[in-house]
Amino acid sequence: MTASERPVASPCVNICALDDDDICTGCQRTVEEITRWSRMTNDERRTVLGLCHERAKASGLIWMLPSKSDN
Template sequence: MHTPTQRVPSPCVRNCCLDSTDICLGCFRALAEITGWQEADDDVRRDILRKAEQRRRARSRDAAPPWGDSA
């Protein structure tokens, strides 16, 4: 009996809002990555998720106050 394998799930959090560079502020995927998600194989999906995580971290660093975390 063949059991279908689970595909890499979409990171969509239903908070779709694109910034000026067409990056979603909810999942941090580029518009082209969002529109190509359904056709992407799991290797491509994992690569998209890796890039999205890098964008999320970069945005978090850019948004940090210049004086750091100490209060």
């Protein structure tokens, strides 16, 4: 992280509960990702955010928005 680069913000939404796979139902991070977050580089954090997004899509928590061409 460069001196001018701001830290990537945590995806925590203060809904802290683990599912059966030990993934937080609020932010979709694993226990390891949560505990390591403060020591991760911004690149690592961006990777984790991508994984969280994929987990949320796979679990049905988020849906793909229709593209403008679908209207």
